[in-house]
Amino acid sequence: MNLAENRIDTFLEAQAAELGAARNTLMAYGRDLRAYAGWLITRGGRGLLTATQADVEAYLVACDAEGLAQATRARRLSSIRQFYRFAVDEGWRSDNPAIRLQGPGRSRALPRTLTEGQVERLLDAAPQVGRVEVEQVRNGALLALLYATGxxxxxxxxxPLAAAQGNPEMLLVRGKGGKERLVPLSPPARAALAAWLVVRARDKRRAASPWLFPSSGRAGHLTRHRFYGLIKQIATHAGIDPDAVTPHRLRHAFATHLLANGADLRVIQTLLGHADLATTEIYTHVLDARLRALVEAHHPLGTTRRKTDPEG
Known part of the structure; x- marks a missing residue:
C-alpha cells in the first residue's frame, strides 16, 4: 500500500469512528480522494500532502472540463477539503489548501451542533449509563471533559493519567502532530474528573494503567470506536436521537456555545487547537444561521410566523 492509500484509509477510519459516517459516505469519500490522488500524479508527480491551492483549483477545472455534474464537482471538493482538514489535525501538513476555495454553486456546509439543553441532558444521563459504578463514573467524566474542553x-x-493528577485547573493536551495546548476545566468537569480518579484507584486492574481511561484492548486505553458506541448509548438514555449525537458534534457544541456567550474567536481557535483561524470562523456562520432561525420563528415579521399565523 502506497502512502496516499494509507493516508486515505486512515482518514476514512477516523470518519467512521469519530463522526459515524455512513458506509455510502465513506465509499464516496474514498472514490473522490483516490481519483484526486491519481490526477495529482499526472501533474508532475504531486502527492496528496504536497499539493498546493493551485493544484486543487486546477483539479476542479479538470473535473469541469471532463463534464462532471455540478453536484459531483461540489462533492469532490468537499471530500478534498475534509481530507485536508483531517491532515492538518493529524500534523501531516501545516495548511489546508482547499479551505478557501468556493464550490461550484454550493455553499460550504455548516457543522451540525447540539443545543445547550441537549448537552445538559447528555451530561445528566452519562453517569447513569453503565453496568457497574466504575463504568458509570467513567462515562460521566468522559462527557464532562469532552464538553468542557472541546x-x-x-x-x-x-x-495519560499524569495529565489529570493533582486536581488540575487545566489539562495539558497533546494534539495532532504532537502539538500541545492547555485547556481549562470548568468546576463540574473537575468534580467529574476527581470522582473518576477515586473510583479508578479502587479498581486494581485500572489503577496500574498509565492511561486516564484504561481499556483491556491492544491500545491500552479506550478507543475512538468504543467511545462512539458509548455516546450513542448515552444519547438514547437521555431521550435524544442517537443519530444526532457524535463526539465531534459535542466539539462543535463546545465552540458554538462559547461563541454565542461572547467568547473571542481567537480564544476558541486556541482551545480547539486549530492551526488556521479560517477553520474556526465556520462557527460564526453557525451562530448567524441560528440567529436567523430565531428571528424567523419569533419576530412578528418573521417568515415562519407569517406562514403559521392563521390571521396572516
Missing part, C-alpha cells in the same frame, strides 16, 4: 475524541481517550 477536545477531539482521540485526544480525550489518549490522555
Amino acid at each position: 477536545m477531539r475524541v482521540s485526544e480525550l481517550v489518549g490522555l
Whole structure:
C-alpha cells in the first residue's frame, strides 16, 4: 500500500469512528480522494500532502472540463477539503489548501451542533449509563471533559493519567502532530474528573494503567470506536436521537456555545487547537444561521410566523 492509500484509509477510519459516517459516505469519500490522488500524479508527480491551492483549483477545472455534474464537482471538493482538514489535525501538513476555495454553486456546509439543553441532558444521563459504578463514573467524566474542553475524541481517550493528577485547573493536551495546548476545566468537569480518579484507584486492574481511561484492548486505553458506541448509548438514555449525537458534534457544541456567550474567536481557535483561524470562523456562520432561525420563528415579521399565523 502506497502512502496516499494509507493516508486515505486512515482518514476514512477516523470518519467512521469519530463522526459515524455512513458506509455510502465513506465509499464516496474514498472514490473522490483516490481519483484526486491519481490526477495529482499526472501533474508532475504531486502527492496528496504536497499539493498546493493551485493544484486543487486546477483539479476542479479538470473535473469541469471532463463534464462532471455540478453536484459531483461540489462533492469532490468537499471530500478534498475534509481530507485536508483531517491532515492538518493529524500534523501531516501545516495548511489546508482547499479551505478557501468556493464550490461550484454550493455553499460550504455548516457543522451540525447540539443545543445547550441537549448537552445538559447528555451530561445528566452519562453517569447513569453503565453496568457497574466504575463504568458509570467513567462515562460521566468522559462527557464532562469532552464538553468542557472541546477536545477531539482521540485526544480525550489518549490522555495519560499524569495529565489529570493533582486536581488540575487545566489539562495539558497533546494534539495532532504532537502539538500541545492547555485547556481549562470548568468546576463540574473537575468534580467529574476527581470522582473518576477515586473510583479508578479502587479498581486494581485500572489503577496500574498509565492511561486516564484504561481499556483491556491492544491500545491500552479506550478507543475512538468504543467511545462512539458509548455516546450513542448515552444519547438514547437521555431521550435524544442517537443519530444526532457524535463526539465531534459535542466539539462543535463546545465552540458554538462559547461563541454565542461572547467568547473571542481567537480564544476558541486556541482551545480547539486549530492551526488556521479560517477553520474556526465556520462557527460564526453557525451562530448567524441560528440567529436567523430565531428571528424567523419569533419576530412578528418573521417568515415562519407569517406562514403559521392563521390571521396572516
